[in-house]
Amino acid sequence: xxxxxxxxxVGGGLLGSAVGYGLARQGLRCTILxxxxxxxxxxxxxxxxxxxxxxGIGKPIxxxxxxxxxxxxPEFSTELLDRTGIDTSYxxxxxxxxxxxxxxxxxxxxxxxxxxxxxxxxxxxEMLDRKAMLERLPALGPEVVGGSYSPHxxxxxxxxxxxxxxxxxxxxxxxxxxxxxxxxIQKSGDGFSVRTANENFSTARIVLAAGLGNKALxxxxxxxxxxxxxKGQIIVTERQAPFLDMPTTHARQTGEGTIMIxxxxxxxxxxxxxxxxxxxxxxxxxxRSFPVLSKAKIVRTWGALxxxxxxxxxxxxxxxxxxGAFTAACHSGVTLAxxxxxxxxxxxxxxxxxxxxxxxxxxxxxx
Amino acid sequence: MFKRVINDAIADVVFDxxxxxxxxxxxxxxAAALLADDLLSFxxxxxxxxxxxxxxxxxxxxxxxxxxxxxxxxQACQVVATSGMKVARQHGAAELNIDQADPA
Ligand SMILES: Cc1cc2nc3c(=O)[nH]c(=O)nc-3n(C[C@H](O)[C@H](O)[C@H](O)COP(=O)(O)OP(=O)(O)OC[C@H]3O[C@@H](n4cnc5c(N)ncnc54)[C@H](O)[C@@H]3O)c2cc1C
Ligand code: FES
Numbered sequence: 001x002x003x004x005x006x007x008x009x010v011g012g013g014l015l016g017s018a019v020g021y022g023l024a025r026q027g028l029r030c031t032i033l034x035x036x037x038x039x040x041x042x043x044x045x046x047x048x049x050x051x052x053x054x055x056g057i058g059k060p061i062x063x064x065x066x067x068x069x070x071x072x073x074p075e076f077s078t079e080l081l082d083r084t085g086i087d088t089s090y091x092x093x094x095x096x097x098x099x100x101x102x103x104x105x106x107x108x109x110x111x112x113x114x115x116x117x118x119x120x121x122x123x124x125x126e127m128l129d130r131k132a133m134l135e136r137l138p139a140l141g142p143e144v145v146g147g148s149y150s151p152h153x154x155x156x157x158x159x160x161x162x163x164x165x166x167x168x169x170x171x172x173x174x175x176x177x178x179x180x181x182x183x184x185i186q187k188s189g190d191g192f193s194v195r196t197a198n199e200n201f202s203t204a205r206i207v208l209a210a211g212l213g214n215k216a217l218x219x220x221x222x223x224x225x226x227x228x229x230x231k232g233q234i235i236v237t238e239r240q241a242p243f244l245d246m247p248t249t250h251a252r253q254t255g256e257g258t259i260m261i262x263x264x265x266x267x268x269x270x271x272x273x274x275x276x277x278x279x280x281x282x283x284x285x286x287x288r289s290f291p292v293l294s295k296a297k298i299v300r301t302w303g304a305l306x307x308x309x310x311x312x313x314x315x316x317x318x319x320x321x322x323x324g325a326f327t328a329a330c331h332s333g334v335t336l337a338x339x340x341x342x343x344x345x346x347x348x349x350x351x352x353x354x355x356x357x358x359x360x361x362x363x364x365x366x367x
Numbered sequence: 368m369f370k371r372v373i374n375d376a377i378a379d380v381v382f383d384x385x386x387x388x389x390x391x392x393x394x395x396x397x398a399a400a401l402l403a404d405d406l407l408s409f410x411x412x413x414x415x416x417x418x419x420x421x422x423x424x425x426x427x428x429x430x431x432x433x434x435x436x437x438x439x440x441x442q443a444c445q446v447v448a449t450s451g452m453k454v455a456r457q458h459g460a461a462e463l464n465i466d467q468a469d470p471a
Contacts, residue, residue, distance in 0.1 A: 139463070238429075238440045239413045241460040257413050257460045292463040297440060299429070 005031050007348065008194055008203040010182045010217060011210035013043035014158070014333035015340060017165040019207050022345020024172035031174065031203075032166075033196055035181035040212055040229070040270060043333065045304025047234060047262045048158045048254070049247055050090070050335050053097060053125060053150035057111050060118035061359040062313045066332070067122060069339035070152045076338035077156070083171060086164035088156050089255035093246040095153025096128075096137065098144055098289045105146045112148050125150040139243050141291040147248075155247040157255060158334055165341070182210070185220040187322050192221075207348055208327040211307045212270075221325035223317050224362050229270055229305035230331075233278045234262040235286075237296040244290070251286045251293070259296060261286040265306075272303040306331045310365055316344070316357045324351065327362075369402045382452035391448040398424060398431045398443035401454075409433055409443060413460035432457045 009020045012034030020032040052070045056063030070092070077090035099105040105127075112125050126132075126149045133140055133147050166176060180196035191204040208217045208225070218225035239257035247253075250263045264278045279301055287294050307329055309315050314330035326348055330336055347353045376392035383389070384401060391400035398421045401409070408418035410432045421431035424444045435441040435454050439461035443454070 239460045241413075241462045243463050295463055296461075 003201050005029050005201065005203040007205040007207065008033060008201060009207045009209055011213060012176055013041050013211050014162060014337055015328055015330060016209035017162055017169065018337040018340035019209055019345050019348065020174055021165045021169040022341035023349060024169050024174040026346065026349050028349055029173065032176045033180040033182055034178050036179040040272065040305045042211055042304055042307055043158065043162055045302055046158050046334055047260060048155050048334055050092065050154040050156055051095060052152035053095060053148060055332065057114050059313055063115055063118045065339065066335060067119065067152065068343065069336045072338035072342050073154065076342060080164040080168055084164045084167040086160055086167060088160045088164055090154065090156040092154030094149055094151040095246055096147050096149050096248045098147045098248055100143050100145065100288055102145060108148050124152065136246065137244065139290045139292050141288055143288045153247065155252050156334060161334065161337060182217060191324060205324045205348060212305060214327060214329050218327050221319045222321035223319050223327050225315065225327055225329055226310055226365060227307050227329050230308040231266040231268060231271060231303050231305055232262060233264045233274050233282065233301065233303045234260060235279055235283060235298055236260055236300040238299050240296060251290060259293065272305060274301040274303045314360055315362050316353060316360050317362050318353050368405055371403055380448050380450050382448055382450060382454060384454045395448050396444050397433065397435065397446045397448045397454055400448050401443065410457035411459055416459065
């Protein structure tokens with residue numbers, strides 16, 4: 001005997017938790033299957049930015065999708081707070097990208113005007129000179145020449161975000177089953193049968209949201225998922241009195257007061273070790289941006305794997321050969337959580353992806 | 368409350384704790400010397416302002432944080448007491464003083 005569901009979400013990371021919550025919110029009987037603590041989980045090692053000003057430069061479709069999620073975030077986080085009492089520490093004071101020389105500044109001017117041209121005025125930003133930067137972030141160091149500010153940006157505690165989505169999901173009757181690595185998916189009747197390391201399930205719909213695990217799972221429903229790991233390393237300092245009023249691309253101060261420093265990219269496979277060289281590089285950039293940080297003690301460092309697609313944009317598909325099966329993969333699962341729960345999950349429940357997602361199908365890589 | 372198990376080491380280290388003179392055996396940590404002197408509250412937490420003191424005495428819990436020789440958030444259980452040290456409780460989060468920053 002296998003338990004039967006309206007929908008199964010494979011993967012209990014940020015993407016799977018958001019989609020699961022979104023489905024349960026619409027009244028679907030739903031379970032999330034996760035492989036458990038052995039997993040490589042981006043969801044537990046990320047930086048926590050809800051970030052608009054770097055997303056979709058030259059790719060309007062992604063810029064729009066990201067903006068939609070940022071716009072929904074206030075409502076989304078309030079809804080989670082009301083349902084679960086968990087405060088995700090979401091705040092959107094705007095965000096800053098710091099430029100340490102003229103070349104970086106010129107490059108930023110160009111990128112920001114490209115983003116502006118995509119969105120007919122929806123995307124707002126200001127280029128700030130050194131003086132204007134110091135007004136917003138007095139702790140900036142002498143090497144900073146300027147930067148870009150966007151009011152759409154913000155940050156959130158990624159762990160509380162996960163916890164609140166999962167709590168809300170369970171409160172709505174959803175089930176989270178750990179130690180259930182999905183091994184096989186078969187078409188059966190109008191739906192699917194799913195075999196995991198522990199149990200068998202049947203379901204009307206299935207969403208593959210297993211991060212890097214999607215690469216092996218997607219072919220089971222007749223799709224491809226060309227994702228690869230890109231490592232990022234993060235440094236966390238001890239708690240400090242508030243000194244950074246808004247997040248920046250490389251450093252942010254959390255609600256509890258710790259400073260997170262990050263934004264490294266290494267294409268080196270399934271390796272999550274933190275290494276002195278990379279930590280030095282990211283610490284150096286943070287220290288040049290905020291010299292006071294050289295006084296802060298580091299309490300933790302880690303590495304985690306991004307779920308990277310060939311062009312960096314998310315991939316959303318529905319299977320043609322096995323209707324009712326969906327795949328999703330993205331590398332900005334924090335930023336996109338609101339839209340995954342409030343928009344994408346509706347498409348899954350309706351059995352039809354929205355037209356705006358056509359350009360984000362894996363078919364874009366076919367030549 | 369805490370008693371030294373081995374009491375024959377020479378008490379020749381003297382440091383300052385918020386104006387009081389504390390004697391320590393050579394090789395003792397700041398936390399051990401202060402616990403032996405009946406201090407229980409070493410710091411106030413940054414978020415809820417609650418009193419905390421050493422819990423693990425082996426460098427993992429970060430509940431023994433103090434200001435030692437002007438440096439905030441030192442783990443008192445990991446710092447060997449030396450004569451002339453100045454020790455104070457850590458009140459809340461450390462302040463990063465922007466005006467005193469070393470230029471990069
Ligand atoms: C260093 C770093 C910094 C980042 N910073 C940000 C940021 O600031 N802002 C932002 O928006 N995003 C950021 N991200 C990206 C964000 O964390 C990811 O986009 C997001 O976590 C992806 O979520 P996911 O659920 O797809 O994957 P994951 O979190 O990796 O979760 C996948 C889950 O699938 C499960 N799984 C895998 N295979 C199977 C299987 N066969 N059966 C069952 N379960 C399976 C795993 O157990 C895992 O729990 C960052 C990522 C990293 C690594
Ligand atoms: S007592 Fe635990 S770190 Fe010092």
